[in-house]
Amino acid sequence: MDQGRPDVFTAYALKLCDGASPHSGLAPIRLSYESLHVTLWSIIVAANDAETTNKVSALIKPKEHFDFFHDERVRSFLYQFLTACAVGWVVWYLVSNTSHNLEVRGMNTGFGFLTSSAGFDVDFKFIEYIPGQGTYFDIFLIGCLNSLFVSGLAIVGCTILGFFIGILRLSSNWLSSKLALTYIEIIRNTPILVQVIFWYIGVFSFLPTVKNSVDLSFGAEVFLLNNRGLNMASPLPGDLFWLTQVAFVVAVIGVFVLRYWSHKRQDDIGKPFPTLIASSALLAILPGGVYLLTGSPLDWDIPTLQGFNFVGGFSLPPAFLALLFALTIYSAARFAEMVRAGILSVDKGQSDAALAIGMRPSRVMVLVVIPQAMRAIVPPMISLWMDVLKNSSLAIAIGYADVVSLFMQTTLNQAGYAVEIVAMTMAFFMTISLTISALMNYYNKRIQLVER
C-alpha cells in the first residue's frame, strides 16, 4: 500500500530524466507537469512518519495510480488554461498583423477623425448638417437615426399588418385563411434582398415624373408621389401652437385618470364603462377643440413645383419608401405566423370554460385568450424587432443612407480608419441588441405564470 508510493516517486523521477530528451518537442510541457507532479508527491512522501503519510493519504484518498489527467479540478483548469492560451495567441497574432499592415499601408488609427469634417452631403437627414462643416461623427449620427427611423416605422407597420394577417389565417373562412397562407408562404420563401430590390426597381422606379406626380391626398395636393420620392407638407407651428400641445398632454393624462376611475366604478357598482371609446373621444376632442379655439395656429409648408423639383415641405426618398414597404411586408408575414402560433398555443379548454360561464365571445378573446397568447407572442416579437433593424442594413443595396451604407461604406471609402469605423458600427448594433435582450428578459420575468 504505502510501499507503492516511493516507487512511484522514483519512477517519476526517472521519467523526468528521460523526458528531458531534447528530441521530444513536448519536453518543456512534460517537464513542467512532471515537476509539478513530483513536487506534489514529494510533499506527501517526504514525511518520514508512515502514520502521517497514512493519515494524509486517507485525507486525499489516493487511488492505486493517481490519475493526474482524470482529476476533475485538474482537467477543468487545464482546459481553460489551454483555451486561454490558444485564444490569446490568435488574438495577439491578428492584432500584431493588423497593426503591422496598417503601418505599412500608411493608414491612420485613432478616433480623432470623428471631429474632422466630412466632405459629402447626405440627402435624407434628421439633424442639421452642412457639408464641409459637419463632422464624421455627425455622419455617424445621421446614419444611426436613419436606420432607427426606417426600422421604427417598419416595426409599427408590420405589427399591425401582421396581426391582421395572423387573425385572418385563423379565421374559419377557408378562402381567406388560404389567401393569408399563400401570402405568408410566398414572402417567407423569397430572399428579403430580392424583395427589397424588387420594391425599389420593380415598383418605385415606375413612378411618374415630378411634373405628373400622383396626388394621394385626393385633390388637396399635399401628398405627392413621384419618382423622386414622396413629397408632403411639413407643419410650421404658429405662436399659439404650444397650447394645443399642452392640451394633448393633458388629454393623455386624462385618459389614465379615466381608466382608473372607470375600473374603480366597475369594482363598486359592477357596470362596465366604455373606456376605449371615451379615451379616443378625449384624445381627439380636447386638443382638437383647443386647436380650433386658438385659431388653428398651424401653417403648412406645402411643397410647390418650381422648375424641375418641389420646394418646401418634407420629402421621403424612393429608396426609403421601397425599404419601408419591403421590411413591413416581409416582417408582417413572420409576425402573422407568431400571432397564429401564439393564439393556437392557448388551450381550447380555456375558451370553452369562459364560454360556459356565459361570456360573450368577444369578451372571452379579450379577457382569457389574448392575455395568455401574449406570453407566447411577445418574446419572438421582440426578437423580430431586432431582425427588422438588422434587415434595414439592406439599404445599402438600394442607396438609402442608413448607418451601414453611410458610415461603413461611404465614410470608410473616403476616410479609411477601417478598424474604428467597423467597431463603431458594431457598437451601434450590439447596444441596441443588448437593450432589446434586457427588455425581453424583463418582460419574461414579469409575466411568468406562477407555478409550484
Next chain:
Amino acid sequence: MAIVTKQPTPPRPAPLSESSVIGWVRINLFNSWMNTGLTLASLYIVYVAVSGLGVWGFSDAVWVAKDRRECFAISVDGACWAGVVSWIDNIFYGRYPRAELWRVNLGGVLLIVWMAPLWLPRVKAKIFIGLSAVFIYPFLAGYLFTGGDKGIFMQTMVTVAMVCVAGNTLHAMIGVISGRSLPEFLIGFLRMKEASEKNQRNMLLGILSLTVIAAYILQMNWSLETVSWTKWGGMFLTLVISGIGIASALPGGIILALGRRSKLTLIRVLSISVIEMFRSLPLITVLFMATTMFPLFMPEGFVLNKLVQVIIAVCLFYACYMAETVRGGLQAIAPGQQEAAHTIGFGYWKTMGLVVMPQALRVMIPNIVGTFIQLLKDTTLVSIIGLYDILGMLRAISQDTPWRGLYREPLLFGAIVFFIVCFIMSKYSRHLEVKLSTGHKTGNE
C-alpha cells in the same frame, strides 16, 4: 322503469347541408355576414392577381427574342422572358467556361450519388456516409471545380474521395439488395466467414490498401484545366457558398452550444460573447467586416481571395445561429437523461455523444432545416459585395446591352427559383417533423 333501446340505431349520412360540397361551402365560406364579405373580397383579390399575372406572365409574354426591342415589337404589355432564357447558362453557372461545365454537373451528380444512401432503407453505417460526405467530398468537388496541378495532399484527398464514393455506392447497393454491409459482403465473398477476426480485418485492410493504391495511380494522370474562382457564379456559386456554410454551421454550432452550456467559466464566457456578437449584427455588416478586415488580419503577402473571406464569414455567422438552435434542442432533453448516463459511468463526452446529442438532434431537425433555408436565402447578400451569385447575375442582365432596363423579369425568375427550392425544403422539414414525432413519445410530465 327501464327504458331500453333494443335495436342500435344505424348511422345515417349527414344531411346535405353538412357534408358534401354544398355543406362545406356553406360552413367554411358563407356561415355569417362577415364571412360572406370576406369570401367575396378574397375572391376579388384572387381574380385580380391571377388574371393580371396570368396575362402579363403567360399569355402576353415573349419567350424567345434577340433583344428587348424585339420583345416590345412582339408584345408591348407582356413579360419579356426572352432575356432570362438567353442568360440561363450564366444564371446557373456564372461565367464558368462552357466547355468545362461538365465538371460542375459531375460534381453535383457525385454529391447526389454520395448522399443518396442516406435515404435508402437497409443501408448501415449511415453516419459514416454522412460524415464522409461532409468532410471528404469537398476536396473532390474543390478539385473538380478549380482544376489545376495537384499537390501531394490534393492527390491523396482525391484518391480517398474516389475510394469513398465507390465504396459508398457499392455498400449502398449491397445493403439494399441483401441487407449486409460492404465488409460483411467482402468477407462472405472471399469465404472467410470462419476466419479469425484478426485475419478478417487484415484481409479487409489489404483490399482497402490495394484499392487506394490503384486509385492513386489512376488519378495521377488526370488533370483538369484551371478555372479561377472569379469565373464561378450564378446558382453554382450560391450552392457552393451555402453548401459549405451548411456543412460547417452544424458542427460549429454544436461546439459553440456545448461551450455555452459548459461549466468551465472561461469557455462559457467566450462562447456567449461570440454567439451574442454575431447574432446582434446583420449579415451584410459581417460580410463587409470580412472584406475590409481580413486583408489586415493576414500577414503580409498572404492574400485570401474574396470568395474564401465570404465563406469564412458566412460559416462563422451561421455557426452562431445554429448554436442557438442546438441550445434549444439540448434544453428540450430532460436532465434525467444525463443523470442516467452518469450512473452507468459515462463521462462528459460519452454522455454528449451517445445519449444527449442523438436525441437533441432529432428534436431540432425542423429548426435546423429552417436555418439552412435561411442560409440559402441569405447567400444572396454576397451580390452586394461584388460576388456574382445568382442574384448578382440576374441583376447583371439589366446591364447587358441587348437587355438594358430589363429588371422585373430576372428578379421574378430568381424569386420563383428560390421559392421552389425553399418551399420544397420546408415541406420536407415538416414531413420529417411528423415522421420523427410519431416515433418519438415524449414522457408525460
Next chain:
Amino acid sequence: MNNDRGNPGEKNMTSTKTSETPAHLASAASSEVIIELNKVNKWYGDFHVLKDIDLTVHKGERIVICGPSGSGKSTLIRCINHLEEHQQGDIVVDGITLDKNLKNICHIRTEVGMVFQSFNLFAHLSVMENLTLGPIWVRKMPKIQARDIAMKYLERVKIPEQADKYPGQLSGGQQQRVAIARSLCMNPKIMLFDEPTSALDPEMIKEVLDVMVELADTGMTMIVVTHEMGFAKTVADRVIFMDEGDIVEENEPNAFFNDPQHDRTKLFLSQIL
C-alpha cells in the same frame, strides 16, 4: 326539501359523508321539466355521433351518463350548453330553445354550469379572479359582492385559504374543486360534469366526489358523465348508458346495476365493475 324558486345550490345542508356503503340520497326531483332533448342528431363531418337522442330532465334530478369512450356522452352534454352544435332536433333548456341566437345561448350558459375533465382554470388569473370573472363581467356585479360570493363558495369546497394562489400552485383535486366553485358562483340552475375525476390522481378523487355529493344534496339538477359507479349508486336518480351515439339503457341505479337488461349494458358493467 327542494325549492321551486331560487337556486338549490345556496341552501345550507347537513354534510353527507360518503362512507363505505353510502345510503342513497333522497331524490329531489320535481315534476318540472328543465331540459328537453328531442330527436337530437349530430354529425362530425360524415360521422354520426348522436343518433335520435331523446332525453327529459326534471328539475332537481340527478342523472349519471356512462358508456364506453366514443359513445358520444361528452358530446351530448356539450350540446346542452351549446359548446357543440347539433344539426337536427331540438334542445330546450329552462324554456329557451337552443338555436343560433347568440343572446339565448349566452343566457342559457349563465344558467348552466359546466365542470371539465381538465379543469380549465384560467392560468393567468388567481383563484379569486377565476371565481369573480363571471359574476363581474357577465352578471355585472360589483367587485366586493362578487368576492363575498366567491369566498362563500370557496368555503363550501373547503379551500378558502387558496384564494390568492394561482392554479399552477394547486393540486389536481384542489383545481377541480375551484372549478366547481367557479361554476357555482354564477348561481346556475343546472350543473354539467364532463368526467370530472378522470384526470385526477386516485387520492384526490374522493375530495371532489364529496363536493359533488354535497352539491347533489342541496337539490341541484346535475348531469354527470363519469366512470365512478360508487357515485352513481349514491347520488343518481337515473343512470343512462350510451353506446355509439344511442341511449341504450336508462334506469334507476339499483335496477341498472343489479339487473341490466341489454347485452351491451351487461358487457360494459362486467368490464368496469
